[in-house]
Amino acid sequence: MIPEPAGEGLVERVREALATVHDPEIPSVSIVDLGLVETVRADEAGRVEVELLPTFTGCPALDIIALEAERAVRATPGVRSAEVRFVLHPAWTTDRISPEGRRRLREFGIAPPAPSAARPAPDVACPFCGSKDTVVESAFGPTRCRSIYYCRACRNPFEKIKEV
Amino acid sequence: MTGRGGPLRHVLLSLADDELVLGHRDSEWTAFAPFIEEDVALASIAQDELSHAAVYLRLLAEAEPDAPEDERDPDRLTFLRGPEAFRNARLLERPNGDWAYTCVRHLAYDLFDDLRLKALARSGYRPLAEAVDRLAREERYHLVHGRTWLARLGEAEGEARERLALAVGAVMADAPGLFEESPEDELAVAAGIVPAGPAALAAPWAEAMRAELAPIGLADRVPPPETLVRDARGDGPKGPLGGRRGRHTDDLSALLSALGEVYRSDPRASW
Numbered sequence: 001m002i003p004e005p006a007g008e009g010l011v012e013r014v015r016e017a018l019a020t021v022h023d024p025e026i027p028s029v030s031i032v033d034l035g036l037v038e039t040v041r042a043d044e045a046g047r048v049e050v051e052l053l054p055t056f057t058g059c060p061a062l063d064i065i066a067l068e069a070e071r072a073v074r075a076t077p078g079v080r081s082a083e084v085r086f087v088l089h090p091a092w093t094t095d096r097i098s099p100e101g102r103r104r105l106r107e108f109g110i111a112p113p114a115p116s117a118a119r120p121a122p123d124v125a126c127p128f129c130g131s132k133d134t135v136v137e138s139a140f141g142p143t144r145c146r147s148i149y150y151c152r153a154c155r156n157p158f159e160k161i162k163e164v
Numbered sequence: 165m166t167g168r169g170g171p172l173r174h175v176l177l178s179l180a181d182d183e184l185v186l187g188h189r190d191s192e193w194t195a196f197a198p199f200i201e202e203d204v205a206l207a208s209i210a211q212d213e214l215s216h217a218a219v220y221l222r223l224l225a226e227a228e229p230d231a232p233e234d235e236r237d238p239d240r241l242t243f244l245r246g247p248e249a250f251r252n253a254r255l256l257e258r259p260n261g262d263w264a265y266t267c268v269r270h271l272a273y274d275l276f277d278d279l280r281l282k283a284l285a286r287s288g289y290r291p292l293a294e295a296v297d298r299l300a301r302e303e304r305y306h307l308v309h310g311r312t313w314l315a316r317l318g319e320a321e322g323e324a325r326e327r328l329a330l331a332v333g334a335v336m337a338d339a340p341g342l343f344e345e346s347p348e349d350e351l352a353v354a355a356g357i358v359p360a361g362p363a364a365l366a367a368p369w370a371e372a373m374r375a376e377l378a379p380i381g382l383a384d385r386v387p388p389p390e391t392l393v394r395d396a397r398g399d400g401p402k403g404p405l406g407g408r409r410g411r412h413t414d415d416l417s418a419l420l421s422a423l424g425e426v427y428r429s430d431p432r433a434s435w
Binding site: 054056057058060088089090091092093137138139140141142144148162164 | 304
């Protein structure tokens, strides 16, 4: 066993490890950039506890995300045990998605949510051509967190993260 | 805060069972909705409602760690419980009927649930108060869905209009079941689990429902609050009441038999 410094250094390394974990339904964005990581605690003995927030409570990817996160944390040098769990409080909101997360969503073809402070909600820009000549097709899309839009300029359907 | 079978259990089961039963009805539309976007919408809404039921059932399991497994395990509570142990309002167990009934019932329920969640944000039972913020954010999209459809169906004429008016009448006839009080409610208020019993939501609900129906000329179908909380038809087989006390119709028995069919084929299987 190689002794590893605990405390702050370990928390930092665990956060880096979590940044390699992705939502399987949005593989371009890490769970850190999505704002899912609420707390990371580590003690001297290398025991780590991670609390994640679900985007939507009915998201079927939650179990896989927790499993992948636990695997990444366990593989971090200095970690002896890891517990990863989802908590409902505070509620995840789309404002938790980082600027980098928003950029990567767009890159993946998904329009990012508008910031909740923006009222009235601004026009939705097509992630493919950038046009704002878009219409909502359905509030309910292929996953719990996305709506379906249509771009009248480039005639592509696209998805957008719902504001919550 | 409470012993087993007490007011907290009643409150959590009422919440869980409303969501579970309506969510199952929503899921029955899969592959039968008017068009594919609505198939996806109803399946998504079903997924939300079922996951919300799971949240409430997990809160129950955490609140009563010493209860026997059949009374605390969310899967066993969902798939093995008999209808007499369910606390959902009867309105939600009625078969889906047509699209108009489905949309009107959902909107009526979502308006009720919205008021209920706002009240529960002030619950003295902290795990519940904390969970409802998360759930209310998701429910908002159900309200928008229901409103969009009501407006759309309300513009139509002929048979569509007749069906819509019939649907509104049928939903209003069962609406008193949402506000049904049971002895546990008084205890739940005294224990600070809920700020007020379900009857307190009747007046604000009637006002919200009238506001939704006014633009399509059907606001007069909403019963006055005093009728909603004192329904004369009671809990006979056709009446709106009884659900919150475990008195249900055969519709719930049929629904539960379908819901638990696979689970009961091998209750020890691991999924």
